[in-house]
Amino acid sequence: MRKLFYYFSIIIICSMIWVILNEELSVVNYILGGVFGFISIVITENLLLLNKFSNLYQINLLVLIKYLFNLIINIYASGFTTIIKIVTGKINPGIVEIKTEITNDLYICLLANAITLTPGTVTLEKKGQNLKVLWLDCTTKDSIKAGKIIMGSFEKIFIN
Amino acid sequence: MFDWIGNIIILIGIIFIIFGIYGIFRFSNFYNRILIAAKVDTVGFITILIGVIIKQGFSFFSLKVILIILLMLIVNPLTTHYITRSAYLSGYRIKNEDEEEKQ
Numbered sequence: 001m002r003k004l005f006y007y008f009s010i011i012i013i014c015s016m017i018w019v020i021l022n023e024e025l026s027v028v029n030y031i032l033g034g035v036f037g038f039i040s041i042v043i044t045e046n047l048l049l050l051n052k053f054s055n056l057y058q059i060n061l062l063v064l065i066k067y068l069f070n071l072i073i074n075i076y077a078s079g080f081t082t083i084i085k086i087v088t089g090k091i092n093p094g095i096v097e098i099k100t101e102i103t104n105d106l107y108i109c110l111l112a113n114a115i116t117l118t119p120g121t122v123t124l125e126k127k128g129q130n131l132k133v134l135w136l137d138c139t140t141k142d143s144i145k146a147g148k149i150i151m152g153s154f155e156k157i158f159i160n
Numbered sequence: 161m162f163d164w165i166g167n168i169i170i171l172i173g174i175i176f177i178i179f180g181i182y183g184i185f186r187f188s189n190f191y192n193r194i195l196i197a198a199k200v201d202t203v204g205f206i207t208i209l210i211g212v213i214i215k216q217g218f219s220f221f222s223l224k225v226i227l228i229i230l231l232m233l234i235v236n237p238l239t240t241h242y243i244t245r246s247a248y249l250s251g252y253r254i255k256n257e258d259e260e261e262k263q
Contacts, residue, residue: 020220020223020224020227021224021227023220071233072206075202075203075206076203079199079200079202079203082196082199082200083176083179083200086179086182086183086186086196086200087179089186091187091192093189093191093192093195093254094254095254112241113234113237116237116240116241117202117233117236117237118199119195119200119202119203120195120199121195122194122195122198122240122241122244123237123241124241124244124245124248125245134191134195134244134248136192136195136196
């Protein structure tokens with residue numbers, strides 16, 4: 001039952017994208033989008049993915065919305081500090097290793113994506129729960145202190 | 161009214177990109193350049209697209225622009241990550257700006 005609801009929500013999202021791309025709001029167009037979404041799900045699950053969709057991408061919609069909201073705020077906050085660093089020229093790049101407490105693999109990938117998107121940090125490598133991060137303003141080499149500064153509020157969203 | 165707010169937000173995005181290009185020419189080390197080049201442009205690009213959405217109002221056009229923003233949020237970190245990782249694996253190491261100028 002839960003699996004059925006999961007696939008149903010994916011088909012609804014697919015048909016919404018179809019309607020947006022075709023620029024025509026009608027029932028026939030919506031049903032056509034649903035049919036194409038169903039066909040694409042069957043093809044990707046049988047031919048491209050090694051596992052089922054519902055095992056690989058288990059993500060809560062509320063967590064995703066919180067994540068996007070947090071991402072936009074963080075991008076702008078660190079964008080302004082990066083501009084100040086460019087103008088003054090006081091930069092100190094370095095590579096730090098940090099460790100997360102998140103166990104889910106998809107959430108670690110989302111965390112690494114957020115670290116790369118915020119100005120001033122780029123993820124270099126991911127091995128299990130360890131992340132290697134290139135940092136523009138490397139104040140400490142200590143992994144716990146650096147992790148608190150770099151990850152900030154993102155880790156709390158995924159643990160909860 | 162919305163036309164003018166959109167224009168001002170697009171102008172702010174262009175200013176972000178100008179600072180990014182200035183940063184690329186200011187620093188000489190590879191890692192400093194990639195950190196600044198990819199990042200300030202991210203902020204500028206998102207700001208410009210938000211300005212376009214506000215200027216256009218709610219329509220199919222602005223929904224398509226929102227799809228472009230979501231796609232960019234997924235794809236842009238991947239390209240930055242691959243360029244930096246390949247440079248790290250092929251042996252580039254971090255040097256200070258002062259040491260490079262002395263050589």
